[in-house]
Amino acid sequence: MGIVSPGFQGRPRTQEPALPPGQYLTEDFPVLSAGPTPRVSLDTWEFVISAENGSEHRWSWQELMALPQETPMVDIHCVTRWSKLGTTWQGVSLDTLLADVDTGAHFALAHSYGGYTTNLPLDDLRGGRAWVVHTFDGAPLPAEHGGPARMLVPHLYFWKSAKWVRGLRLKTMDEPGFWETAGYHDYGDPWREQRYQGD
Amino acid sequence: MATSKPPRTANRWQVGRLVERRVETPTAQTLVLEVPDWPGHLPGQHVDLRLTAPDGYQAARSYSIAGPAVDGPGGPRIEVTVQRVRDGEVSPYLIDVFGDGDPLEVRGPLGGWFIWRPEETAPVQLVAGGSGIVPLMAMIRARRATGSKAPFRLIYSVRTPGDVIYADELRRRIRDDFGLDIAYVYTREAPEGWRGDPHRIGLADVNTHGWPPDLEPLNYICGPTAFVETVADLLVGLGHPSRRVKTERFGPTG
Numbered sequence: 359m360g361i362v363s364p365g366f367q368g369r370p371r372t373q374e375p376a377l378p379p380g381q382y383l384t385e386d387f388p389v390l391s392a393g394p395t396p397r398v399s400l401d402t403w404e405f406v407i408s409a410e411n412g413s414e415h416r417w418s419w420q421e422l423m424a425l426p427q428e429t430p431m432v433d434i435h436c437v438t439r440w441s442k443l444g445t446t447w448q449g450v451s452l453d454t455l456l457a458d459v460d461t462g463a464h465f466a467l468a469h470s471y472g473g474y475t476t477n478l479p480l481d482d483l484r485g486g487r488a489w490v491v492h493t494f495d496g497a498p499l500p501a502e503h504g505g506p507a508r509m510l511v512p513h514l515y516f517w518k519s520a521k522w523v524r525g526l527r528l529k530t531m532d533e534p535g536f537w538e539t540a541g542y543h544d545y546g547d548p549w550r551e552q553r554y555q556g557d
Numbered sequence: 558m559a560t561s562k563p564p565r566t567a568n569r570w571q572v573g574r575l576v577e578r579r580v581e582t583p584t585a586q587t588l589v590l591e592v593p594d595w596p597g598h599l600p601g602q603h604v605d606l607r608l609t610a611p612d613g614y615q616a617a618r619s620y621s622i623a624g625p626a627v628d629g630p631g632g633p634r635i636e637v638t639v640q641r642v643r644d645g646e647v648s649p650y651l652i653d654v655f656g657d658g659d660p661l662e663v664r665g666p667l668g669g670w671f672i673w674r675p676e677e678t679a680p681v682q683l684v685a686g687g688s689g690i691v692p693l694m695a696m697i698r699a700r701r702a703t704g705s706k707a708p709f710r711l712i713y714s715v716r717t718p719g720d721v722i723y724a725d726e727l728r729r730r731i732r733d734d735f736g737l738d739i740a741y742v743y744t745r746e747a748p749e750g751w752r753g754d755p756h757r758i759g760l761a762d763v764n765t766h767g768w769p770p771d772l773e774p775l776n777y778i779c780g781p782t783a784f785v786e787t788v789a790d791l792l793v794g795l796g797h798p799s800r801r802v803k804t805e806r807f808g809p810t811g
Contacts, residue, residue: 360609361572363661365654368614369646380617382646389782389806392670394789394799438619472799502786540669554667556568 377441378548384440387503392536395501396472396522403506405490406525409461417455419506422490425450430489432512434519435548447510449491452483463528467535468509468520476520476535477544478511480528487513490523515546515553569594570607573663575655576634581722584641585688586652587623590663593632598622598666600673600699601692601777601805604637607662608647618647621692621779621805622666625702635663638722640688671777671805675703679775680768683711684788686758686780689807690722693779701734708736710774712766714758714784717746740766758784763791770796779805 499505504521543552577589607617620637683693768774
């Protein structure tokens with residue numbers, strides 16, 4: 359237990375649902391990004407998975423939409439300490455996108471229109487735990503929230519769910535992404551409170 | 558001290574104590590905290606503050622650091638400026654209850670992206686919305702403290718003249734800090750003698766008071782999401798490369 363700050367009570371404890379340590383509940387959907395919002399045309403949009411052997415798998419917007427769609431309802435946890443429960447998305451499971459990719463890589467670097475990157479273990483993108491999503495709450499995903507399409511990897515802090523995603527580079531060695539290079543954790547499990555390097 | 562790298566993220570929670578409080582506006586106060594093992598920081602970085610209740614319940618929030626650390630008799634002091642969030646869990650406590658000498662826990666500095674390095678010589682464009690001024694003020698203060706000659710421009714959007722945080726100091730700095738220009742945008746109520754009507758920040762404000770893209774300024778925007786989106790789009794539209802536009806957004810929670 360930390361040092362008690364005199365007179366601090368905090369919110370009533372009883373109504374709080376189970377949240378990861380250090381998080382608080384929000385009904386809003388705050389925006390966190392490091393620069394201007396990229397605007398990506400659907401005509402030129404593509405999603406590319408590049409395997410470590412140099413092979414590439416590409417999907418246009420139409421091709422992505424023609425794949426089997428899933429509607430995950432998940433809780434999301436931002437490293438800036440807000441959590442939002444029961445969010446509803448629509449998109450394509452990474453299991454589907456990775457199905458025909460021949461790889462022995464252990465890591466993925468997600469990269470985005472606008473230059474953002476974030477690193478994840480490839481295993482975390484499998485097993486029904488990760489999606490490329492294009493719809494939030496029944497409507498097309500707004501650009502400031504990562505539209506036209508973003509990653510959704512809700513079991514990790516939300517910066518791992520790259521906005522404006524453009525593709526994955528599969529790697530045998532882990533390579534830190536944008537926030538990870540700036541001091542944030544390489545894995546980012548909210549339940550273990552892995553916010554910063556060394557946590 | 559100018560360093561080229563942000564100090565290594567300090568992971569340990571340590572105790573900080575309130576040593577001074579300044580009222581900035583009716584809804585914002587600056588808290589000066591004595592943090593004995595503070596490792597130093599770069600302008601634009603932030604700090605996590607954690608409060609613990611008698612039953613062990615904890616709440617933590619991030620706050621931008623408002624200026625360079627200064628040495629006090631009990632060790633380094635850092636300051637944060639807290640904007641009251643209505644029905645907030647932490648900010649009303651920090652403003653109304655947290656008392657002189659009281660402890661809380663501090664972790665930082667944090668954030669290695671929205672920072673200005675005092676050895677940079679490029680022109681700097683700062684655009685603040687409301688309490689988004691705080692990390693930008695840290696840059697303005699560090700510029701003076703390090704003797705930087707990088708030319709700075711600040712565009713500061715507020716609802717009314719009474720909402721200007723650091724108002725007296727900014728008035729003084731316009732006079733004393735050579736190479737610092739400040740322009741205000743008022744969205745609800747403008748002071749006597751201000752040209753034009755209150756309005757939300759737009760192309761004319763950014764074009765008139767900002768650096769042209771040809772000078773390749775570093776742009777820092779901080780404020781509420783809608784404000785940051787607007788200004789970042791304007792800057793990109795004017796020809797500033799996205800990579801020279803750094804943003805930090807305040808959610809409505811706290």
